[in-house]
Amino acid sequence: MGQSVTQLLHKWRDGDADALEQLTPLVYNSLRQLAGVYMRGERPGHTLQATAVVHEAYQQLVEIDLNWQDRAHFYAMAARIMRRILVDHARAHGRVKRGGDRQQVSLDEAMAVSAEPSPDLMALDESLIHLARQDARKAQVVELHFFGGLTYDEIAETLAISPATVDRELRMAKAWLYRELAVDDGKME
Numbered sequence: 001m002g003q004s005v006t007q008l009l010h011k012w013r014d015g016d017a018d019a020l021e022q023l024t025p026l027v028y029n030s031l032r033q034l035a036g037v038y039m040r041g042e043r044p045g046h047t048l049q050a051t052a053v054v055h056e057a058y059q060q061l062v063e064i065d066l067n068w069q070d071r072a073h074f075y076a077m078a079a080r081i082m083r084r085i086l087v088d089h090a091r092a093h094g095r096v097k098r099g100g101d102r103q104q105v106s107l108d109e110a111m112a113v114s115a116e117p118s119p120d121l122m123a124l125d126e127s128l129i130h131l132a133r134q135d136a137r138k139a140q141v142v143e144l145h146f147f148g149g150l151t152y153d154e155i156a157e158t159l160a161i162s163p164a165t166v167d168r169e170l171r172m173a174k175a176w177l178y179r180e181l182a183v184d185d186g187k188m189e
Helices: 001-011 017-039 051-061 071-092 108-112 119-133 138-146 154-161 163-183
Strands: none
Touching: 001 017, 001 071, 017 051, 017 071, 051 071, 071 119, 071 138, 071 154, 119 138, 119 163, 138 154, 138 163, 154 163
16 A cells, blocks of 8 residues: 555656545545544544544645655655644644643553553643754654654654664653653652
């Protein structure tokens, strides 16, 4: 599938409108699955549905005038766009960092680390922004894995690093994020 997605992205970039029609069902289902993971932690009756996230993200992806390199590049952009959509939605609905009606996203479920409490999406986003200021690559690895659903090999290819480096960066970033989120929740001093 990865190779056909990459080929279709290249054909689409070269002006083949049929390639976009063929690409849509291939990537839409993957994006829907990713959005479903993000939305699992939502409270019942939440106003934003996974399908709406995917639809909005896909519309933005189609409108981007970008030289798509490959499947991993496409999903990396999708990850960034879906992150923005979810965070913007949370902000638009008056959620605050602490308390109130929080949007729960399980860092453990998405990145399979430990059984720590789930951070809210806005706190996670703020922590990722802070991490990016200190170490942009670690933040990008987290974003690609958590929001993009990319494998270690795909992240390695996208960032031109080894899978071992991806593993190390992700482990360090997760530890940093857990610490940062615990400090934000007042659990650490």
